[in-house]
Amino acid sequence: MEHYERLEKIGEGASGVVYKARDRRTGATVAVKRLRGGGFGDHDGSRLSEDLLREAACLEACRGHPSVVELRAAHRDGAGGAFLVMEYVGPSVAQVMRERGRPFPEADARRLMRQLLDGARAMHDLGVLHRDLKPDNVLVDAHGDLKICDFGMSRFAAGGAATPPYTSPVVTLWYRAPELLLGSTEYDARVDTWALGCIMAELLAGAPLLPGRSEMDQLNRVFDTVGADDMTDWPGFCRLPRAGSPLCQRSRPPSRLREMFPSLSAAGFDVLSGLLACRPDRRLTAAEALRRPWFTDAESADADQPLNACGGRFTARVGGVADAIVV
Numbered sequence: 192m193e194h195y196e197r198l199e200k201i202g203e204g205a206s207g208v209v210y211k212a213r214d215r216r217t218g219a220t221v222a223v224k225r226l227r228g229g230g231f232g233d234h235d236g237s238r239l240s241e242d243l244l245r246e247a248a249c250l251e252a253c254r255g256h257p258s259v260v261e262l263r264a265a266h267r268d269g270a271g272g273a274f275l276v277m278e279y280v281g282p283s284v285a286q287v288m289r290e291r292g293r294p295f296p297e298a299d300a301r302r303l304m305r306q307l308l309d310g311a312r313a314m315h316d317l318g319v320l321h322r323d324l325k326p327d328n329v330l331v332d333a334h335g336d337l338k339i340c341d342f343g344m345s346r347f348a349a350g351g352a353a354t355p356p357y358t359s360p361v362v363t364l365w366y367r368a369p370e371l372l373l374g375s376t377e378y379d380a381r382v383d384t385w386a387l388g389c390i391m392a393e394l395l396a397g398a399p400l401l402p403g404r405s406e407m408d409q410l411n412r413v414f415d416t417v418g419a420d421d422m423t424d425w426p427g428f429c430r431l432p433r434a435g436s437p438l439c440q441r442s443r444p445p446s447r448l449r450e451m452f453p454s455l456s457a458a459g460f461d462v463l464s465g466l467l468a469c470r471p472d473r474r475l476t477a478a479e480a481l482r483r484p485w486f487t488d489a490e491s492a493d494a495d496q497p498l499n500a501c502g503g504r505f506t507a508r509v510g511g512v513a514d515a516i517v518v
């Protein structure tokens with residue numbers, strides 16, 4: 192830690208405390224995330240290393256993508272603590288929305304969603320599930336571009352060593368996909384695209400779409416908003432641990448989503464409703480969403496997003512998992 196001068200605390204959550212800091216060697220402002228337990232004497236060292244390595248490896252796999260916060264280094268210090276050093280970006284989309292207090296126009300929401308979906312597409316291509324996408328974990332840089340952060344819940348899935356079952360209580364409640372609320376442990380990257388659908392709705396409405404107070408209240412809100420028939424018709428539904436819940440037996444009106452976003456264009460609604468499809472197998476993946484007319488027909492209008500160029504640069508860097516890690 193001696194290389195970093197700690198400035199103010201910028202966030203604290205389940206997996207650690209994040210500080211704004213100055214790198215004494217370069218003068219650069221960085222974000223330092225000290226993993227929970229690190230340096231405070233009561234942690235299990237092996238668990239800490241595992242968490243650190245997983246978060247660092249997922250971040251490192253995505254390094255170079257313009258919509259993912261950049262990992263600069265990962266360290267264990269002499270006291271057995273562990274911390275990640277990242278580029279400092281801020282504020283978060285959550286803060287921006289709180290301060291702004293009104294919805295984003297559709298064209299702005301499209302530009303922001305294009306960036307988030309491209310970041311998600313890239314991480315999913317690498318087999319990384321983020322599992323905690325929400326406005327607090329999306330940062331806005333000085334150019335108004337977005338970067339996904341907090342890979343504390345992330346893990347490698349398809350294509351990596353891991354196969355289901357996965358942990359089910361992942362993703363902050365308001366952004367948690369219906370299959371997770373129903374206890375699924377065999378989910379895929381579409382838990383992230385559900386969360387992105389919730390973020391898109393929040394950008395367009397200026398307020399959270401599904402602010403549940405408990406898991407069951409959340410599920411109730413999901414079904415009351417997008418309907419439940421789709422989910423209960425899903426062949427995988429009866430295998431879900433909570434399929435027998437009385438909430439799933441209740442009859443529900445069809446989706447209200449269209450009436451909630453009356454001024455959204457048909458192309459915009461196509462993406463929103465595709466991301467918020469209750470049935471995971473009918474939900475858009477990030478790559479599919481980016482191919483919908485809302486994005487493709489607006490290619491020139493959003494020409495400030497050079498996705499192909501970024502994609503090329505990004506691909507070239509994939510694979511160097513260890514070079515930023517100084518554990």
Ligand SMILES: Nc1ncnc2c1ncn2[C@@H]1O[C@H](COP(=O)(O)OP(=O)(O)OP(=O)(O)O)[C@@H](O)[C@H]1O
Nearest residue numbers: 202204205206207209222277279280327340341343
């Ligand atoms: N590189 C960064 N630059 C600026 N702010 C950051 C950076 N990384 C994280 N933050 C801020 O700090 C907050 C907490 O960090 P992080 O989410 O990684 O910790 P956490 O313990 O996993 O939190 P949570 O449990 O809430 O998900 C983030 O929501 C974000 O707003």
